[in-house]
Amino acid sequence: MGKYYSHNFIRSILTMNDLKFLTKKERDCLIAIGEFGKQEFPIRLVNLSEILNIKSPTALNLVTRLEKKKLVTRLKGMINLTIRGTSFYHEIEENHRILETLMVTYGMDLDRACTLAEQIDYLVDHSSIDAMFLKLGKPSKCPHGRTIEQIHD
Numbered sequence: 001m002g003k004y005y006s007h008n009f010i011r012s013i014l015t016m017n018d019l020k021f022l023t024k025k026e027r028d029c030l031i032a033i034g035e036f037g038k039q040e041f042p043i044r045l046v047n048l049s050e051i052l053n054i055k056s057p058t059a060l061n062l063v064t065r066l067e068k069k070k071l072v073t074r075l076k077g078m079i080n081l082t083i084r085g086t087s088f089y090h091e092i093e094e095n096h097r098i099l100e101t102l103m104v105t106y107g108m109d110l111d112r113a114c115t116l117a118e119q120i121d122y123l124v125d126h127s128s129i130d131a132m133f134l135k136l137g138k139p140s141k142c143p144h145g146r147t148i149e150q151i152h153d
C-alpha cells in the first residue's frame with residue numbers, strides 16, 4: 001500500500017463492468033482494508049469486523065469474496081490489497097471525492113453528500129466521472145480537503 005498507480009494504468013486493468021461487479025458490502029470491506037493499510041500493519045479479520053461492525057464469519061465471507069475477485073490476499077491472518085485491489089480502492093476514493101464535490105457545489109450538506117457518495121462511488125463509470133470533474137472546473141480537493149488527483153481528461 002501507499003504506492004500510487006497512474007490513472008492510465010488503472011484504466012488499463014479496470015473496466016466499467018469491473019466496478020459494477022462489487023456489491024456495496026464488498027465496497028465497504030475494500031475501503032476499510034485500504035484505509036487500514038495506510039497504517040504500519042495490515043488489517044486482520046478482527047479489525048475488519050470491528051470497523052464494519054459485523055461478526056467475524058461475515059467479515060471472513062466478504063474477504064473470501066474479494067479474494068476470489070483477486071482484490072485481496074490473505075497471509076498468516078493479514079489481509080492486503082492486491083495491485084488490482086489497490087487500483088479499485090484509488091478509483092473508488094477518487095470517484096467519491098468528485099461526487100461529493102459535485103453535490104456540495106450544488107448546495108448539499110457535506111455529511112449527507114459524503115453518505116450518499118458512499119452509495120454510488122463504486123458504480124460510476126470513468127467517462128461520467130471525467131465529465132463531472134471537467135464541469136466542476138477540475139477541483140484539486142474534495143470539501144474535506146482531501147486531494148483529487150489531476151488525472152482526468
Ligand SMILES: [Zn+2]
Nearest residue numbers: 096100114117
Ligand atoms: Zn466522503
Ligand SMILES: [Zn+2]
Nearest residue numbers: 142143144146
Ligand atoms: Zn471528502
